[in-house]
Amino acid sequence: MNEHHMAGDAMLSGVFLLGAALVFVLLFRRLGLGAVLGYLVGGILIGPQVLGLVGDANTILGFAEIGIILLLFLVGLELSPSRLWRMRRDIFALGAAQVVLCGLALFALILALMGFTWQAALVIGLPLGLSSTAQVLPLLQSQGRLKTEFGQKSFSILLFQDLSIVPLLTIVAALSRAPVEAGTPQGFQLVLNAAIGIAVLIAAGKYVLNPLLALVGRVSERELFVIVGLFAVCASAALMEYLGLSPALGAFIAGVMLAESPYRHELEADVDPFRSILLGLFFLAVGMMLDLGVVAANPLLIIGLAAALVAVKAVVIYTLARLFGLDNSPAVIMALLLSQGGEFGFVLFSAAEGALLIDPAASSLFGAVVTLSMATTPFLMLIAGRLARRRTESEAELDDPEASPVTSVIVVGHGRFGQTTSQIIQASGREVTLIDIKPDVINLSNEFGRKVFYGDGTRVDLLRRAGAAEASAILFCMDDRELDADALVPIQETFPKTKLFVRAYDRRQSLALQPAKGVKIRREVLESAICLARDTLEALDCDEAKIERVVDEYRRRDLERMRLQREAGDLHAGSSMSFGGEDSEDFDPLATE
Structure with missing residues (x-):
């Protein structure tokens, strides 16, 4: 009976989650504000702090993070190793500059305004320098802008941000005041694990996955392509998770290894529906996790911090974009596109809290700041689009x-x-x-x-x-x-x-x-x-x-x-x-x- 009730509760939660997604995404699409804002608002309303229709947002978030993993796998399928090599300057120079400069600028701002210790300000400021891969990449893909110059540079930054999870977790571990758990990889061990993990995935892609896909292709069973695609994603993500690294990074590498496979079109078509649904659940869960009590207690502070986060990142990213060769209009679009906080902020705030560097109240406060900043992206992109159109209209007569x-x-x-x-x-x-x-x-x-x-x-x-x-x-x-x-x-x-x-x-x-x-x-x-x-x-x-x-x-x-x-x-x-x-x-x- 308990199992029966659990299954019934899961189905009822699914009804509320999918119903909220359907209603609010349709509404916000019609208003021209994008799907992400609809998911966030829907999650807030059905969450435990408003209607209470669905609880345990942390479990839903953990499950829905598979959507980010699938997203990185699909992006990897579009990038062959040779193309990725051509992007190395943007990934390792522009990406590193964005993470470091945005993180340090926000660290200095928090240290000056909040009265935190420098350790607390650092483990909050650096994660705030990351942007939302789950929000930005689908937006670029849906608008056909991933292959534009600013789209490629935006992706390069997002990819380096994913790579930077390793050093950021290392910084949190190095500053930790909590006792070190036995068996937890620290410092340079994480870097070594990353090198080993990447090497294993490259070899597996060449000697295991490609021959396996060739075998499945001869059998011609569509279901097997779905199984192989999900197996590749889950295995690569699990390996990186086991090594203490980002699962999304493992899925991305698996995608790159299959980018030149003749079967990558089937893989993309089979995996994409799972990615779409799970990313929607991810943003619903983010909305459910928003601590409305913290927002109600500090509304002006949270709004001010979110505005400062967006403004600081936009200025830094715009400057870097111009230094790396973008014209004014695409530089503005890229700056506004990447100005929000990202989902990895929640992970790093939780790690900092577990390391006794920040208290739960600070984690909830800055989690609300990240969520609010993510909600501003649709509005900022409307502004960017108008600025771009106004500039091009003044320069040339560009007819559709x-x-x-x-x-x-x-x-x-x-x-x-x-x-x-x-x-x-x-x-x-x-x-x-x-x-x-x-x-x-x-x-x-x-x-x-x-x-x-x-x-x-x-x-x-x-x-x-x-x-x-x-x-x-x-x-x-x-x-x-x-x-x-x-x-x-x-x-x-x-x-x-x-x-x-x-x-x-x-x-x-x-x-x-x-x-x-x-x-x-x-x-x-x-x-x-x-x-x-x-x-x-x-x-x-x-x-x-x-x-x-x-x-x-x-x-x-x-x-x-x-x-x-x-x-x-x-x-x-x-x-x-x-x-x-x-x-x-x-x-x-x-x-x-």
């Missing part, structure tokens, strides 16, 4: 593609490549819609009498406004070296009658685009390189028939080598098909058929 007439061809990217292709198509008598995301390119095109519309041409909603459903062809001519099949497959599915043509930067990108079946891919320098080789051979008085045979053989070998590389997933495959190598296949240019 919705204002374009319906044409048979859409060209995305009007740089040196897009200009040539669009002019040739227009010369044939066909109308073309031009789209570019760079205001300076649009301004320059306007000077030559060419109307170019503004927007991210890889977004399905923007292409729909541009008339892609009625277009016969879409050409992606922009210099986007990160463009891959992930961006093209949704476009194919949405506009199945429209032919897609893509400019690829090099062989690597051509291979990354291959999973999008039926898309015509052209490497940007291939034809010009062949033409230059032909011109050289003609100048050397080479026989025309010989030139034709050599070029035809090169094209044949190049296609065959591309096929072998795609099937093997290895850039070194088919090396014997290239000319000039030690193991090259023999070829006689004088031979006849």
Whole structure:
């Protein structure tokens, strides 16, 4: 009977949690304030301090933190190791500068205003320097901004913040006044554990998960992809948790290790629904945990501290963004986007409380400050959006593609490549819609009498406004070296009658685009390189028939080598098909058929 009542209570709590999410997220979405604020308000109302419909917020929060772990796994799936390596400067320089400077600035503010000891001010100020991964990353993903320059820098900061949990916990442990528990890793042991854990996950991804996915792919059971995806997330998170590190970091590394797997699309599709539901529960639990008694006793103090937290972080992050090359408008957006406190603050406040560095009242007070600062993010993003629009309107006439007439061809990217292709198509008598995301390119095109519309041409909603459903062809001519099949497959599915043509930067990108079946891919320098080789051979008085045979053989070998590389997933495959190598296949240019 007790088990029956427990199951019934769990189901009833689920009804209240999901009902609150449904009502308040719908309401706040309609008001344009975002889902997160709806979850927080819903959690406050059904929590133990208002209606009391659901209790034990700590248990719900612990369960819902799996949503953050799944989020980091999905983000890792979008970042191959090579791409992550290219981001190393932003991760370790910009990320470290943000954590240190924001943490020290808030430490100084708390030390000056609150009368705490320097140890207490430090273990509160440093966690306040962290931002909310659970809030910021879904916002960037839903708006299609994760691959923009400020989106990449924002993600780099969030990733370093996750890495910084190790040194921050080490600082708390080093200052602790509580007796050290036996077996608890301390100091450099945590750093060593981190190195061991990362090495184990890299090896497991290469030698266990990828072969396992290949086996599951041959069986073709969708349920097994769900099981393998969740197994990878849980195992990697559990390993990091066992080593005293952030479980989310382990899930992220597992995602990166699978980023180049041919099955990552299935993994992403299968895991994403779990992530969405659990992140919603996370914010509901945060709202339930808000100590309204502390808020009622110190309303002005909490509001003032939350405002100071947002202001200090926004100023520091804006300054760093400009120093790291962002223009004013994206720097403002990034500063406001990352200005709130983060969920790891609750973890570190709890650790500081257990270390006897702060009392429970201070932990509750600053937990309320973090929650309130998280609630300000939707409003701040509305302000940032208006500032960005006002600035771009003053600099250039940037029209949405919705204002374009319906044409048979859409060209995305009007740089040196897009200009040539669009002019040739227009010369044939066909109308073309031009789209570019760079205001300076649009301004320059306007000077030559060419109307170019503004927007991210890889977004399905923007292409729909541009008339892609009625277009016969879409050409992606922009210099986007990160463009891959992930961006093209949704476009194919949405506009199945429209032919897609893509400019690829090099062989690597051509291979990354291959999973999008039926898309015509052209490497940007291939034809010009062949033409230059032909011109050289003609100048050397080479026989025309010989030139034709050599070029035809090169094209044949190049296609065959591309096929072998795609099937093997290895850039070194088919090396014997290239000319000039030690193991090259023999070829006689004088031979006849």
